[in-house]
Amino acid sequence: MVGIGLIGTGYWGKNHARNWKEMLKEGIIDRLIFCDIDESRVKELAGGEVEYTTDYKEILKNPEINAVDIVTPSHTHFPLGRDAILAGKDVFVEKPMTMSTSEAKDFVKLAEEHKKILMPGHLFRYHPGVTKVKEMIDNGDFGRIYYLYTNRLAYSAPRRDMGVMYALGVHELDLYCYLLGTNYPNMVKMTEGTFLQPKIEEFASILMGFDNKISGYATESWISPFDRKMRNLTVVGSKLSVKIDYMKHNEIEVFDGVIETQEGDNGMYPVVSNGTVKTVSIPEKEPLKTELTDFVNSIVTRKQPLSDMYSGMRAVEMVEECLKYGFFKPSK
Ligand SMILES: NC(=O)c1ccc[n+]([C@@H]2O[C@H](COP(=O)([O-])OP(=O)(O)OC[C@H]3O[C@@H](n4cnc5c(N)ncnc54)[C@H](O)[C@@H]3O)[C@@H](O)[C@H]2O)c1
Numbered sequence: 001m002v003g004i005g006l007i008g009t010g011y012w013g014k015n016h017a018r019n020w021k022e023m024l025k026e027g028i029i030d031r032l033i034f035c036d037i038d039e040s041r042v043k044e045l046a047g048g049e050v051e052y053t054t055d056y057k058e059i060l061k062n063p064e065i066n067a068v069d070i071v072t073p074s075h076t077h078f079p080l081g082r083d084a085i086l087a088g089k090d091v092f093v094e095k096p097m098t099m100s101t102s103e104a105k106d107f108v109k110l111a112e113e114h115k116k117i118l119m120p121g122h123l124f125r126y127h128p129g130v131t132k133v134k135e136m137i138d139n140g141d142f143g144r145i146y147y148l149y150t151n152r153l154a155y156s157a158p159r160r161d162m163g164v165m166y167a168l169g170v171h172e173l174d175l176y177c178y179l180l181g182t183n184y185p186n187m188v189k190m191t192e193g194t195f196l197q198p199k200i201e202e203f204a205s206i207l208m209g210f211d212n213k214i215s216g217y218a219t220e221s222w223i224s225p226f227d228r229k230m231r232n233l234t235v236v237g238s239k240l241s242v243k244i245d246y247m248k249h250n251e252i253e254v255f256d257g258v259i260e261t262q263e264g265d266n267g268m269y270p271v272v273s274n275g276t277v278k279t280v281s282i283p284e285k286e287p288l289k290t291e292l293t294d295f296v297n298s299i300v301t302r303k304q305p306l307s308d309m310y311s312g313m314r315a316v317e318m319v320e321e322c323l324k325y326g327f328f329k330p331s332k
Pocket residue numbers: 007008009010011012013035036037038041054056071072073074076094095096121122123167
């Protein structure tokens with residue numbers, strides 16, 4: 001029996017609500033309650049089909065609810081999550097897991113002590129394009145990986161509760177480590193631009209260095225007038241390269257040109273063949289549904305989800321240090 005309490009039905013919580021309703025109908029979960037302090041919002045989303053409340057403590061007292069999904073403003077993640085764990089519930093919490101490393105460490109410690117699942121919403125680990133690219137990296141299909149880059153650009157009103165590093169950069173810091181199979185990059189450097197609101201950066205440029213000279217770059221911006229909504233990932237390798245447009249859930253682009261050094265009569269020489277770009281279909285899946293399904297599997301099996309609490313803690317640590325010092329270096 002899996003009973004879920006969704007806390008927070010705002011901009012992003014609406015999408016969680018839609019998926020949980022679907023999963024209830026499909027029998028993936030057995031009970032569902034929505035909660036938001038804004039009654040008109042939660043009532044409308046519940047739509048007469050789902051029970052709702054404006055007090056999350058009602059959910060915590062309910063013995064038929066064994067897990068909560070927290071989609072409230074990020075500074076509330078830890079206080080709400082702590083109450084939920086102390087009430088005996090497993091916790092899914094949107095990213096960033098917390099707004100400070102010290103809270104993230106306390107959160108993880110509490111989950112460990114109480115043997116509860118704590119899963120941060122690192123959504124892009126569940127994007128079907130990323131699933132495919134991870135498979136290809138692990139198979140060695142890229143040959144030698146040279147670099148990865150992401151543009152996550154928009155022209156939209158900046159958030160008021162956090163800047164692009166906690167809101168967007170957290171995705172790349174987590175995802176590049178996941179793809180390359182490491183806990184941390186060897187180093188991260190960051191520059192940011194804060195123009196419109198105090199302490200809310202609207203722009204950031206992130207550079208990560210990994211083993212074997214692999215570089216990762218990312219540009220995160222809410223003030224990009226020529227690229228009103230762009231979110232992508234390119235992985236450049238010696239044997240092939242791949243581009244994922246995150247807005248598309250059913251295809252990736254593969255470039256099969258060879259970009260390497262070969263041995264010739266007069267020693268080694270670089271080869272850059274023309275190659276072609278092919279669009280390759282992948283099974284279409286909504287990343288959020290795959291992510292929430294992984295949470296349900298963890299509740300049932302007690303195994304750590306693909307997006308585990310330790311990755312949530314490390315991502316917050318990297319963002320916090322970059323915002324404080326402009327760089328991050330893992331302690332040995
Ligand atoms: N994974 C992603 O790609 C992604 C995308 C967008 C947002 N997010 C994350 O989702 C979270 C929410 O963001 P949002 O844009 O939906 O914010 P939002 O402000 O639109 O919604 C937050 C909701 O939480 C409710 N709320 C606040 N405190 C509450 C409490 N104590 N009990 C019950 N309800 C409460 C508010 O009334 C509001 O409806 C943030 O942490 C954000 O970083 C993740």
